[in-house]
Amino acid sequence: MNKITPVAEAFDLSNYINSQESKSFLRFLTCGSVDDGKSTLIGRLLYDTKLIFEDQLAALEKDSRKHGTVSDDIDLALLVDGLEAEREQGITIDVAYRFFSTEKRKFIVADTPGHEQYTRNMATGASTADLAILLVDARNGLLTQTRRHAFIASLLGVRHVVLAVNKIDLVDYDQTRFDEIKADFESFSSGFDFDSCEVIPLSARFGDNVTTSSDKLSWFTGPTLLEHLENVELGHEHSEAAFRFPVQWVNRPNLDFRGYSGTVRGGSVNVGDEVVVAQSGKTSRVEKIVTMDGDQVRADDGQSVTLTLTDEIDISRGDVLAPVHSRPDVSDQFAAHLIWMSENAMLPGRPYLLKCGTKTVGASVTEIKHKVDVNTFDHHAAKELSLNEIAFCNLALSEVIAFDPYEANRDTGSFILIDRMTNETVAAGLIWFGLRRATNVHRQALDVNKKARGGLKGQKPAVLWFTGLSGSGKSTIANAVEQKLLSLGRHTYLLDGDNIRHGLNKDLGFTDADRVENIRRVAETSKLFVDAGLITLVSFISPFKAERQLARDLLENDEFYEIFVDTSLEDCEARDPKGLYAKARKGEITNFTGIDSAYEAPEAPELHLKTQGRTVESLADEIVDRLLADGFIGSDNTWVI
Ligand code: ADP
Numbered sequence: 001m002n003k004i005t006p007v008a009e010a011f012d013l014s015n016y017i018n019s020q021e022s023k024s025f026l027r028f029l030t031c032g033s034v035d036d037g038k039s040t041l042i043g044r045l046l047y048d049t050k051l052i053f054e055d056q057l058a059a060l061e062k063d064s065r066k067h068g069t070v071s072d073d074i075d076l077a078l079l080v081d082g083l084e085a086e087r088e089q090g091i092t093i094d095v096a097y098r099f100f101s102t103e104k105r106k107f108i109v110a111d112t113p114g115h116e117q118y119t120r121n122m123a124t125g126a127s128t129a130d131l132a133i134l135l136v137d138a139r140n141g142l143l144t145q146t147r148r149h150a151f152i153a154s155l156l157g158v159r160h161v162v163l164a165v166n167k168i169d170l171v172d173y174d175q176t177r178f179d180e181i182k183a184d185f186e187s188f189s190s191g192f193d194f195d196s197c198e199v200i201p202l203s204a205r206f207g208d209n210v211t212t213s214s215d216k217l218s219w220f221t222g223p224t225l226l227e228h229l230e231n232v233e234l235g236h237e238h239s240e241a242a243f244r245f246p247v248q249w250v251n252r253p254n255l256d257f258r259g260y261s262g263t264v265r266g267g268s269v270n271v272g273d274e275v276v277v278a279q280s281g282k283t284s285r286v287e288k289i290v291t292m293d294g295d296q297v298r299a300d301d302g303q304s305v306t307l308t309l310t311d312e313i314d315i316s317r318g319d320v321l322a323p324v325h326s327r328p329d330v331s332d333q334f335a336a337h338l339i340w341m342s343e344n345a346m347l348p349g350r351p352y353l354l355k356c357g358t359k360t361v362g363a364s365v366t367e368i369k370h371k372v373d374v375n376t377f378d379h380h381a382a383k384e385l386s387l388n389e390i391a392f393c394n395l396a397l398s399e400v401i402a403f404d405p406y407e408a409n410r411d412t413g414s415f416i417l418i419d420r421m422t423n424e425t426v427a428a429g430l431i432w433f434g435l436r437r438a439t440n441v442h443r444q445a446l447d448v449n450k451k452a453r454g455g456l457k458g459q460k461p462a463v464l465w466f467t468g469l470s471g472s473g474k475s476t477i478a479n480a481v482e483q484k485l486l487s488l489g490r491h492t493y494l495l496d497g498d499n500i501r502h503g504l505n506k507d508l509g510f511t512d513a514d515r516v517e518n519i520r521r522v523a524e525t526s527k528l529f530v531d532a533g534l535i536t537l538v539s540f541i542s543p544f545k546a547e548r549q550l551a552r553d554l555l556e557n558d559e560f561y562e563i564f565v566d567t568s569l570e571d572c573e574a575r576d577p578k579g580l581y582a583k584a585r586k587g588e589i590t591n592f593t594g595i596d597s598a599y600e601a602p603e604a605p606e607l608h609l610k611t612q613g614r615t616v617e618s619l620a621d622e623i624v625d626r627l628l629a630d631g632f633i634g635s636d637n638t639w640v641i
Contacts, residue, residue: 350365
């Protein structure tokens with residue numbers, strides 16, 4: 001009933017069509033919390049750009065009197081909220097797209113319903129948008145939700161953002177209030193890399209500064225919202241993207257025809273082009289491009305076509321056809337940003353289904369590298385993710401798939417995770433890079449440098465990461481190991497927790513967040529030392545598994561030795577080499593590991609050293625023997641010894 005119909009004016013049709021075609025397109029979405037005025041704003045834009053027919057207007061006036069939340073004038077929100085009921089009945093999809101146009105530009109606005117599942121709808125709308133309008137209520141200013149939306153918009157590659165400070169009438173059109181919100185937003189948004197970031201005061205309800213400027217906002221010298229939408233420079237599309245064709249269906253009506261149906265997701269293809277099946281590496285040439293309207297010589301991004309090839313090669317649903325010289329990544333592991341959208345927490349290791357393009361495979365999050373605090377951009381360790389949280393994760397799949405980094409291709413670089421039991425979409429994912437790809441020749445160049453540096457020293461660099469309670473013996477053992485290695489002619493460096501806290505990390509305390517940062521810096525530093533070819537000993541309490549995992553993930557698979565120096569709390573307390581336990585017990589030190597801060601013991605360390613009843617000497621020998629056995633200090637260099 002409230003369906004919006006595109007422009008209908010008295011005009012010369014062909015002129016109109018021509019002028020429409022030459023106009024640029026802006027796709028945008030609006031996001032905000034419930035009651036920030038999203039629907040009213042869209043309604044206002046449609047109303048003021050004359051996209052509502054007289055009969056709709058009459059119905060609207062009637063409805064406003066009946067249901068409206070605004071006393072005397074028309075409640076524009078009803079115009080768009082009409083669809084909400086349909087959505088509740090499951091008739092329409094998550095996101096409705098509305099079309100309108102002005103003299104200057106055509107617009108598609110993704111109308112994402114603002115109730116419970118904000119993030120999911122927002123992410124769906126943003127995945128195709130050029131610009132995001134973040135709405136805030138002038139009385140409330142920026143909310144966590146606003147920051148989250150800005151973050152998701154940036155993750156999803158939205159290049160332009162407008163902060164619409166709505167309901168400015170409710171703060172008496174006060175410039176000071178606007179300036180406060182503006183300053184707040186500008187300091188927040190400086191962390192992003194948006195092409196444009198505009199802050200605009202408006203009242204969607206009264207139409208102030210939406211499509212026409214307002215006397216009440218005479219202090220505001222910037223554009224109206226519509227002016228900005230009409231004039232914002234969009235820059236270049238990803239037209240240079242490589243051809244991608246995820247096969248949706250193998251079309252084989254009879255023995256004489258074998259075609260591959262799907263939609264071009266990036267670039268274009270011509271008859272005669274050589275293509276490769278990304279997963280198998282088999283190549284062929286495009287013979288025909290078949291469409292409903294007959295054969296074509298070329299197919300472009302977004303077109304649904306059926307391709308036939310000159311050779312009979314094995315292709316099935318989920319395979320991706322690509323140019324031979326510009327292949328997607330193929331791997332069963334990658335690092336990605338996940339936007340978690342389910343009430344049920346994400347647990348690493350739990351099996352989910354992953355759908356990327358036309359391919360569905362089993363997948364699990366092997367590791368949450370960090371969770372992002374959308375207010376501060378800080379990275380935090382996390383063991384699980386709850387609703388609306390965003391994290392950078394490693395994922396492992398049950399089989400290899402073809403994909404691109406999200407920044408190269410929004411289609412082949414994104415995926416969803418599905419709960420196997422409920423079939424619910426639980427996350428949206430954006431692929432950052434593939435992991436441990438045997439096919440990736442580019443990365444090997446770096447490895448050669450590291451190898452070369454280590455080779456010169458006659459060793460394979462590695463990290464010996466000592467973890468354990470304070471006083472467990474990490475430093476003592478590490479020190480002994482370093483002496484032994486030195487006497488074997490090896491090149492080492494010892495990063496000791498206490499020493500580093502006097503220098504590089506002297507700005508950090510002992511809260512969980514600081515401990516995370518403490519380890520992150522040391523992990524990064526140890527990676528650099530390994531790159532320099534050194535056997536690097538790290539002696540840090542490093543109480544949290546997540547950060548030790550983070551350190552491990554910075555390194556190659558076999559370069560990281562987690563050494564659990566396992567001494568009971570009682571023994572450590574009895575030794576108390578620095579008198580710290582005594583102080584902690586007296587309450588003079590807080591956040592002390594083992595007393596009032598947790599120590600998460602390693603579950604599967606490379607070396608588990610139970611120190612009780614053993615000498616430092618024998619423990620150090622055990623580690624050196626392991627390095628010898630694993631070939632880090634090879635027996636072919638015995639002359640050094
Ligand atoms: P951490 O570096 O783990 O805080 P330290 O190495 O500074 O611990 O202190 C450990 C203390 O325990 C030292 O005084 C050390 O001499 C003593 N110690 C006693 N037995 C052992 C053992 N088997 N291994 C390591 N240290 C031991």
